[in-house]
Amino acid sequence: MTMPPPPPTSEPTAARRRRREVEQLDRALRDQGPTDAETLKRLVGGAYWDQGRFDRALAWGVQKHLLTKDEAGRYRAP
Numbered sequence: 001m002t003m004p005p006p007p008p009t010s011e012p013t014a015a016r017r018r019r020r021e022v023e024q025l026d027r028a029l030r031d032q033g034p035t036d037a038e039t040l041k042r043l044v045g046g047a048y049w050d051q052g053r054f055d056r057a058l059a060w061g062v063q064k065h066l067l068t069k070d071e072a073g074r075y076r077a078p
Helices: 013-032 037-044 053-063
Strands: none
Touching (some): 037 053
C-alpha cells in the first residue's frame, strides 16, 4: 500500500529534523528521568547520528528551553 505524501510545510528540512531529534531527547528524558549527556546519547542511539548532530540537538534544546540542564550537569525534560 502506498502512503500519501506528507502535508506541505514551509518549515525547512533541517529545522524539522532538529525538532524531531529534540523530541526524541525529550521522550528519552521523560522515560528515563534526569541523566547525563553520555547516557542520553546511548539511550537515543546518538552514536549513530551524523557527526555532531546529537551535541547540536542537545544544545539547541537547552537554548530553546525545551530541555534543561541542572547544576549537577544532568539533562531533564521541563
